[in-house]
Structure formats: C-alpha cells, structure tokens
Amino acid sequence: MTVRAPASDLPIKLEDVRHAARAVTILDSVSLTLSPGAPTVVIGPNGAGKTTLLAVAMGLIEPTSGRVSWGGRAHHPPLRRAFVRQRPTMLRRSTAANIKYALATGTVARSEWPTRIVELLNLVGLSGLGERPARRLSGGEQQRLALARALARDPEVLLLDEPTASLDPAATKAIEDLVRTIAARNIKVVMSTHDLGEARRLAGDIVFMHRGRVVESGPAADFFAAPTTQEARRFVAGELLV
Amino acid sequence: MPTDASALALVLSADPTLMAIVWLSLTVSLSAVGFATLIGLPVGAAVALLRFPGREAAIVTLNALMGLPPVVVGLAVYLLLSRSGPLGSWGLLFTPQAMVIAQSILVAPIIAALARQTIEDLWVEYREELAALNVGPLRRVVTLIWDARFSLLTALLAGFGRAAAEVGAIIIVGGNIEGFTRTMTTAIALETSKGDLPLAIGLGIVLIVIVIIVNALAWIARRAGERLAGA
Numbered sequence: 245m246t247v248r249a250p251a252s253d254l255p256i257k258l259e260d261v262r263h264a265a266r267a268v269t270i271l272d273s274v275s276l277t278l279s280p281g282a283p284t285v286v287i288g289p290n291g292a293g294k295t296t297l298l299a300v301a302m303g304l305i306e307p308t309s310g311r312v313s314w315g316g317r318a319h320h321p322p323l324r325r326a327f328v329r330q331r332p333t334m335l336r337r338s339t340a341a342n343i344k345y346a347l348a349t350g351t352v353a354r355s356e357w358p359t360r361i362v363e364l365l366n367l368v369g370l371s372g373l374g375e376r377p378a379r380r381l382s383g384g385e386q387q388r389l390a391l392a393r394a395l396a397r398d399p400e401v402l403l404l405d406e407p408t409a410s411l412d413p414a415a416t417k418a419i420e421d422l423v424r425t426i427a428a429r430n431i432k433v434v435m436s437t438h439d440l441g442e443a444r445r446l447a448g449d450i451v452f453m454h455r456g457r458v459v460e461s462g463p464a465a466d467f468f469a470a471p472t473t474q475e476a477r478r479f480v481a482g483e484l485l486v
Numbered sequence: 487m488p489t490d491a492s493a494l495a496l497v498l499s500a501d502p503t504l505m506a507i508v509w510l511s512l513t514v515s516l517s518a519v520g521f522a523t524l525i526g527l528p529v530g531a532a533v534a535l536l537r538f539p540g541r542e543a544a545i546v547t548l549n550a551l552m553g554l555p556p557v558v559v560g561l562a563v564y565l566l567l568s569r570s571g572p573l574g575s576w577g578l579l580f581t582p583q584a585m586v587i588a589q590s591i592l593v594a595p596i597i598a599a600l601a602r603q604t605i606e607d608l609w610v611e612y613r614e615e616l617a618a619l620n621v622g623p624l625r626r627v628v629t630l631i632w633d634a635r636f637s638l639l640t641a642l643l644a645g646f647g648r649a650a651a652e653v654g655a656i657i658i659v660g661g662n663i664e665g666f667t668r669t670m671t672t673a674i675a676l677e678t679s680k681g682d683l684p685l686a687i688g689l690g691i692v693l694i695v696i697v698i699i700v701n702a703l704a705w706i707a708r709r710a711g712e713r714l715a716g717a
Contacts, residue, residue: 304617327618333611336633336715345629349619377715397619 253314253324253400254432255279256301261310263296270296271307272456278401282448283423283433285464287440289485292453294436295330298403301434302327323351326399330406332390339381339389340365340374343396350397364392368422384415391422395431402426404435408442420446440480444468452476454485493687504685508692511669514582514656515649518589519597522645526594527638530601531627534609548602551595556588560658563588567659580661585669588655593645600641604634636711643704650696 256278263271271293286294299305303322314320335342347357365371368388408416427433447464460476471477567579578584608630653671660667670689677686
C-alpha cells in the first residue's frame with residue numbers, strides 16, 4: 245500500500261504578478277518564491293504593497309495578471325494557509341469560542357478540539373481568559389487570539405500582516421516571542437512590518453518592497469550588512485522613502 | 487375615579503372577556519411575527535449579502551415598506567380574501583387567519599429591513615476575517631445570523647410591537663367579531679365608541695404592559711449580548 249503525503253502549499257511562487265485597483269498599480273511585476281525555512285519578513289514603507297502581496301500569497305486576492313502557485317498548483321484551496329490581518333476582527337463570541345470557530349474551518353478532527361483549544365490558549369498566553377468575550381480583550385490579547393485562531397487551522401504557512409503595528413513594547417515582545425515559537429514548529433512564517441528593528445530580530449529572509457515592486461530580497465544578514473540598491477540603503481539607514 | 491377603578495378591577499380579576507381578547511391578540515400577533523420572520527429574515531439576509539441588479543432599489547423599497555399604512559394592507563388583504571377575490575374560495579375573510587395574514591404583511595418588511603441592516607453591518611465587519619478563515623458561503627450566513635442574534639431579536643420584538651399595536655388592518659379583515667376576531671386594539675376602538683370605558687381602559691392597561699414587557703425583553707437581550715459576546 246502506498247501512502248500519499250499531504251499536498252504541500254510550499255513553495256508559494258509569484259511569477260510576474262501585477263495587481264491594480266481603479267487604475268492604481270499596487271503590485272508591479274512581482275516575482276518571488278517563499279520556501280520552507282526561517283521567517284520571511286516583508287519590509288517597506290507604507291503603501292509599498294506589503295499587505296496586497298500577503299493577500300495574493302494567501303489567495304485572498306486574484307492578481308490582475310501573472311501567476312501564483314502553491315506547491316506547484318494554481319487555485320489550491322487555503323486549507324494549510326492562515327492569514328492574520330493587521331487589525332483582526334474578533335467574532336462576537338468568547339475567546340475560546342473564537343478558537344473553536346477557527347478549528348471548525350480547518351482540518352483538525354472534532355474530537356481533538358477541546359484539547360486543542362486548551363493548548364492554543366496556553367500557547368498564546370490567554371489561558372484563564374477563555375470565557376471572556378473576545379471583544380473585551382486588549383489590543384495585544386486580541387492579536388494573540390488572532391494568532392491562536394490562525395494556528396487552529398493547523399497551517400503549514402502563516403502570513404502575518406504587521407502583527408505588532410500599534411502595540412506597545414510589551415505586547416510587541418509577546419507577539420515576537422510567539423512568532424519564534426511558531427517558526428520553531430516548522431511553520432513557515434511570512435510577515436510584513438515597517439519596523440526595521442523587528443525585521444532584524446525575526447527575519448531569516450527579507451523581501452524589501454517599494455512602490456509595488458520587490459526591490460531586493462535575500463538572506464536577512466546579507467540585506468542588512470550590504471543592501472545592494474539605493475532605496476534599500478536609504479531605508480536601512482532610516483531615511484524616509486516616499 | 488370610578489371608571490379607572492372598574493378598569494383596574496377588570497384587569498386584576500382576570501375578567502374572562504378581557505382575557506379572551508388578550509389571548510386572541512397575542513396569538514394573532516405572535517403568529518404573524520412567526521410567519522413574518524420566516525419570510526423577512528431570509529429576504530433581509532439575501533439583500534444584505536447578495537449583489538444583484540436593482541439591489542439599491544430593493545433596499546429603498548424594503549425601508550419604505552416599513553411604513554406601510556395598515557388600512558391599505560387591510561384593504562388589499564380584504565380584496566384578496568373577499569368572496570369575489572382571487573383567494574375568496576379559501577373562506578378566510580373575517581377569521582383570525584386573515585388577521586394573521588394582514589399583520590404578517592405589515593411586519594415582514596420591518597423584520598426584513600432591520601435584519602438587512604444588521605446583517606450587512608456585521609458582514610462589512612466580518613467579511614475579510616471570514617475570507618481569511620476560508621469560510622464557505624452557507625457557513626458565512628449561519629455565522630452572521632448567529633453572531634447578530636441579539637440584534638435580530640430586537641428586530642423581531644420591534645415587529646411584535648408593530649403587530650400588537652396595530653388596528654387598521656385587522657379591523658378590516660377580521661371584522662371585530664365578538665369572541666372570534668376581537669383583539670385588544672379593535673376592542674378598545676369599539677368600546678370607546680360605545681362609551682364602555684372600563685373595558686377599553688382595562689385593555690389599554692394590558693396593551694401598555696405588554697409593550698413595556700416587549701421593550702424590557704429587547705433591553706435584556708441587548709445586555710445579554712454585551713455580557714456574553716461583547717456584541
């Protein structure tokens with residue numbers, strides 16, 4: 245008997261992807277491969293196209309042109325991909341019920357849900373808050389719950405859109421610690437940020453975007469040591485890119 | 487005042503005539519709200535979530551129908567159910583069923599319009615999150631209705647308030663027949679015109695109490711929603 249390995253979503257490949265809305269180009273000829281391994285951090289100034297890039301990689305947005313594939317397949321349903329928005333919406337339910345809802349949309353067997361809920365609450369540091377209405381949680385707690393919901397889908401790839409934007413340093417640290425824990429579980433993390441310090445702390449690879457284009461990409465150590473383009477050099481130096 | 491005292495005595499002694507009228511009123515109004523919910527909720531959800539040509543016009547129409555004049559609805563149902571009307575063979579005119587039909591027509595747009603607004607507001611809030619969670623169309627609808635349940639309950643109670651206080655339509659299609667189709671509102675109108683004020687006032691007291699209870703339930707539902715779901 246042969247056992248077929250579950251289809252992998254990796255690598256995620258974008259080939260000459262262009263996306264425009266109302267005649268405004270948001271992504272311009274983006275070609276990129278997201279492979280298994282350390283976190284890939286997408287950086288760039290506001291309006292660079294980071295969020296749209298992640299949404300395309302998740303399959304939430306059909307690009308205007310170009311090709312996107314997941315593990316070599318186009319139009320692959322996002323069963324093993326999860327996405328956390330910059331400002332996630334909490335369902336009008338308890339904290340635990342939010343996780344349960346996400347479990348119901350994923351591939352985890354129903355019999356395992358109670359155990360998974362407890363595990364995930366512990367993982368994101370929300371044990372004891374399971375019965376609290378999710379909308380009553382603080383901003384940092386809501387972001388952690390959003391991560392728990394994403395993990396409930398048992399993802400192979402986790403896409404995070406500026407998960408620490410508007411959080412205080414303590415809440416930011418909690419999220420960054422979680423990202424490291426998640427990456428250590430062999431889940432491919434792809435996250436965007438405009439915080440260079442965060443990118444230095446978390447990134448294995450860097451994708452630097454400006455005005456809808458991928459200007460530079462590669463290992464984070466190389467990028468920060470010797471950015472090869474003028475835009476990247478200015479961005480790393482802390483200059484304002486417009 | 488003797489009239490007020492007599493009215494209160496009728497209420498406190500649970501006068502059989504008064505109680506029969508109250509019971510019929512509640513039966514008719516609750517049945518109408520039930521039918522109106524079966525029609526209004528799916529219509530409201532569909533208009534909220536589907537994009538189709540003429541959707542804006544459908545929303546304007548739904549909102550406008552909330553203010554349907556009861557006597558016009560009564561007249562339309564009368565013409566429909568009268569012996570020479572298209573549904574005259576059903577023999578429903580001057581029956582409680584005819585009153586339920588008329589009130590359902592009045593209440594359904596209220597429930598549909600309020601449900602449309604509630605579900606659409608929540609959909610705007612949830613849309614991207616549910617897409618990120620890869621939630622299918624049917625489950626989205628169920629999720630929105632469930633998570634909006636406390637607000638939707640308020641819509642149902644608003645519909646019940648309209649039905650319970652309505653007189654124009656049911657007096658036309660019900661005929662205000664004693665012991666058969668006489669409800670609180672039609673009885674108040676009749677007894678006042680006859681000068682039998684104790685019964686009219688007694689029914690008025692009961693009607694106001696019912697309206698207060700309905701509003702209290704709406705308030706409790708909203709509070710429960712805030713406490714349980716943070717809604």
